[in-house]
Amino acid sequence: MTDTPGPKVPVTVLTGYLGAGKTTLLNRILSEQHGRKYAVVINEFGELGVDNDLVVDTDEEVFEMNNGCICCTVRGDLIRIVGGLMKRRDRFDGIIIETTGLANPAPVAQTFFVDDTVRDRTRLDAIITVVDARHLPQRLEDSHEAADQIAFADVIVLNKIDLVTPDELEAVAAAVRLRNPFAKIHHATRGNVPIAELLDQGAFDLDRVLAGHPDFLGADSHEHNEDVRSLSFEVETPIDPERFNAWIGALLAERGGDLLRTKGILSYAGEDRRFAFQAVHMIADGDFIGPWKPGEPRSSRIVFIGRNLNRPQLRRGFESCQAA
Amino acid sequence: MSATVAADHILQTRGVSHQLGAYVVGTAFARGGATCAFALGDGTLHVAPRAGGGWRRVAVHDGAALALAADAGPAGYLSGGDDGRFRLVGEDAADIATFGMKWVEHVASFTDSKSRLLACAVGRQVHLFNGDGKQLKTLDHPSSVTGLLFDAKGKRIVASHYNGASLWFVAARTDSPRRLEWKGSHTGIAISPDGDSVVTAMQENALHGWRLNDGQHLRMTGYPGKTRALSFTRNGKWLATSGADAIVLWPFFGGGPTNKSPTELAGGDGVICTLVAAHPQQDVVAAGFADGLVVLADIAAARILPVCGPGRGPVSALAWSADGGQLAFGTETGFAALVNFSKQD
Numbered sequence: 001m002t003d004t005p006g007p008k009v010p011v012t013v014l015t016g017y018l019g020a021g022k023t024t025l026l027n028r029i030l031s032e033q034h035g036r037k038y039a040v041v042i043n044e045f046g047e048l049g050v051d052n053d054l055v056v057d058t059d060e061e062v063f064e065m066n067n068g069c070i071c072c073t074v075r076g077d078l079i080r081i082v083g084g085l086m087k088r089r090d091r092f093d094g095i096i097i098e099t100t101g102l103a104n105p106a107p108v109a110q111t112f113f114v115d116d117t118v119r120d121r122t123r124l125d126a127i128i129t130v131v132d133a134r135h136l137p138q139r140l141e142d143s144h145e146a147a148d149q150i151a152f153a154d155v156i157v158l159n160k161i162d163l164v165t166p167d168e169l170e171a172v173a174a175a176v177r178l179r180n181p182f183a184k185i186h187h188a189t190r191g192n193v194p195i196a197e198l199l200d201q202g203a204f205d206l207d208r209v210l211a212g213h214p215d216f217l218g219a220d221s222h223e224h225n226e227d228v229r230s231l232s233f234e235v236e237t238p239i240d241p242e243r244f245n246a247w248i249g250a251l252l253a254e255r256g257g258d259l260l261r262t263k264g265i266l267s268y269a270g271e272d273r274r275f276a277f278q279a280v281h282m283i284a285d286g287d288f289i290g291p292w293k294p295g296e297p298r299s300s301r302i303v304f305i306g307r308n309l310n311r312p313q314l315r316r317g318f319e320s321c322q323a324a
Numbered sequence: 325m326s327a328t329v330a331a332d333h334i335l336q337t338r339g340v341s342h343q344l345g346a347y348v349v350g351t352a353f354a355r356g357g358a359t360c361a362f363a364l365g366d367g368t369l370h371v372a373p374r375a376g377g378g379w380r381r382v383a384v385h386d387g388a389a390l391a392l393a394a395d396a397g398p399a400g401y402l403s404g405g406d407d408g409r410f411r412l413v414g415e416d417a418a419d420i421a422t423f424g425m426k427w428v429e430h431v432a433s434f435t436d437s438k439s440r441l442l443a444c445a446v447g448r449q450v451h452l453f454n455g456d457g458k459q460l461k462t463l464d465h466p467s468s469v470t471g472l473l474f475d476a477k478g479k480r481i482v483a484s485h486y487n488g489a490s491l492w493f494v495a496a497r498t499d500s501p502r503r504l505e506w507k508g509s510h511t512g513i514a515i516s517p518d519g520d521s522v523v524t525a526m527q528e529n530a531l532h533g534w535r536l537n538d539g540q541h542l543r544m545t546g547y548p549g550k551t552r553a554l555s556f557t558r559n560g561k562w563l564a565t566s567g568a569d570a571i572v573l574w575p576f577f578g579g580g581p582t583n584k585s586p587t588e589l590a591g592g593d594g595v596i597c598t599l600v601a602a603h604p605q606q607d608v609v610a611a612g613f614a615d616g617l618v619v620l621a622d623i624a625a626a627r628i629l630p631v632c633g634p635g636r637g638p639v640s641a642l643a644w645s646a647d648g649g650q651l652a653f654g655t656e657t658g659f660a661a662l663v664n665f666s667k668q669d
Contacts, residue, residue, distance in 0.1 A: 055425065057426065059447065059468070064507075065527065076467070076509045076527070081427075084388065084390055084427060084429070086347070087389075088347070088366065088387065
């Protein structure tokens with residue numbers, strides 16, 4: 001029981017490879033007349049072209065939690081900064097965190113799951129990834145981080161589309177979809193995406209976990225593929241919660257390093273409410289959300305984004321969770 | 325008579341309080357003892373005369389105050405803010421040093437008959453000054469400093485950070501610290517009155533300690549939340565801590581604290597203790613809770629005396645005067661109080 005004053009502060013994380021146009025997008029967000037004030041956490045001071053009295057300059061400081069989970073890394077600097085910003089809570093409406101171009105987004109996301117103070121005071125609204133339409137194919141070739149940033153995104157700004165042909169744009173959009181079927185994709189030049197499409201997305205709210213209704217066509221199954229892929233499964237029979245917990249717990253513990261993000265909406269046997277589930281690597285969160293709509297098919301869906309995804313194994317695992 | 329009235333009895337009969345309108349970041353008493361001050365999230369400092377009378381408001385930071393300590397001199401205060409300023413606040417506020425965009429997150433001072441020292445932590449660096457505000461040296465750390473203290477004699481300064489803590493001799497010619505290592509994120513620090521034990525709070529809801537003479541590690545676990553406040557009693561027998569739904573006291577005697585159970589006081593209602601402050605002279609601890617409750621706990625008698633009832637916001641600042649006669653506290657919602665425990669006519 002904590003007597004926490006006021007509602008939770010929404011936090012938007014802005015990622016993107018070097019030169020993708022992150023700072024341009026950030027400047028657009030800040031200069032637009034939306035009547036809101038944002039505290040902005042940046043790493044490369046000097047590039048920001050907008051006067052904002054709430055710019056915080058930080059060094060990304062990642063550390064490993066001592067909880068037996070090797071991929072559970074957290075941004076300690078953000079924990080301190082969020083704590084500091086809460087002392088002047090009335091001065092801003094939201095927080096925007098810009099990560100460095102080479103950053104893996106996992107530690108930022110995990111910070112919002114792991115730290116109690118941050119969880120109590122803020123909510124991760126969405127991860128926005130800015131992608132350079134022209135250079136993405138090359139980035140995906142030569143770096144892990146570019147694919148990770150796409151995999152973690154809730155919103156993807158496919159930027160600089162004026163520099164590619166329609167065919168190239170289609171190919172690059174397909175490459176993004178292959179790695180992340182549930183992100184919203186916006187095409188842009190110089191980051192010209194309406195602010196309403198970027199902020200207040202509620203993408204990490206459990207009741208909006210699969211709101212985007214990713215297409216379940218499914219990608220090709222590339223077993224032992226080092227590149228990031230997504231796989232999704234759907235079953236009609238209700239799920240046995242105990243079986244699901246045992247399976248997903250063991251799966252995340254064993255394969256959490258490869259599983260970047262996992263999201264699911266489950267129909268539990270004998271339960272009228274939908275169960276929403278999400279995980280970032282090994283850190284999972286789940287709760288009942290609103291009831292199934294009348295007439296809505298009560299199928300359970302789960303989506304994995306990660307590396308080395310074994311389709312038959314994951315399918316068998318998920319299917320084994322069905323109530324007998 | 326309702327329970328709330330009873331819980332507020334001491335506040336009402338012995339306290340002076342104000343609603344200051346912003347998050348109370350810290351409170352401290354001036355070394356000379358004439359005033360106490362509250363630093364706020366709106367960047368102001370409110371100075372309360374202990375003898376009574378109106379509280380004085382001083383504009384200090386363009387932004388939030390982040391840290392407050394008594395100055396090494398008798399009357400003033402040291403304040404650090406998210407405007408990058410390390411300031412001395414007397415009648416007015418004046419810069420000791422400025423750090424641009426960086427936050428000044430921790431401040432500390434030391435004084436005795438021979439020396440006066442000031443320090444502040446900014447990112448990975450600790451800056452050390454003499455009592456006149458002249459910079460003496462800068463101490464570099466491997467990651468951001470999360471806690472900063474002088475030892476009881478002012479000979480050493482200790483700082484917590486990732487993977488441990490650093491212990492520096494203030495007067496050393498070559499600045500190579502003793503590194504106290506333990507993997508993980510350390511978020512706060514305390515040093516025992518005899519200077520032999522350093523204890524840090526950790527991200528994983530645990531404490532870690534080092535006994536300096538034999539290098540032994542000390543491990544104190546079992547907290548439901550993060551420990552924000554660590555406070556040794558005057559004689560060093562007990563380390564009082566926050567982070568549980570009680571005041572948790574670790575015994576630093578009889579072979580403790582490792583493998584000893586801590587003593588828990590003022591628990592039972594499921595509300596997290598946010599701050600503790602050991603009395604400067606007796607085995608008594610003041611504690612503040614997340615619902616606004618403030619109590620005193622007598623360790624030996626295990627007796628609890630309510631000072632201020634719940635309902636005024638999570639307690640976010642708590643400090644004793646050096647003589648132990650007065651207690652100051654403040655909350656996240658801007659409530660601030662000064663309570664007099666000395667004998668009254």
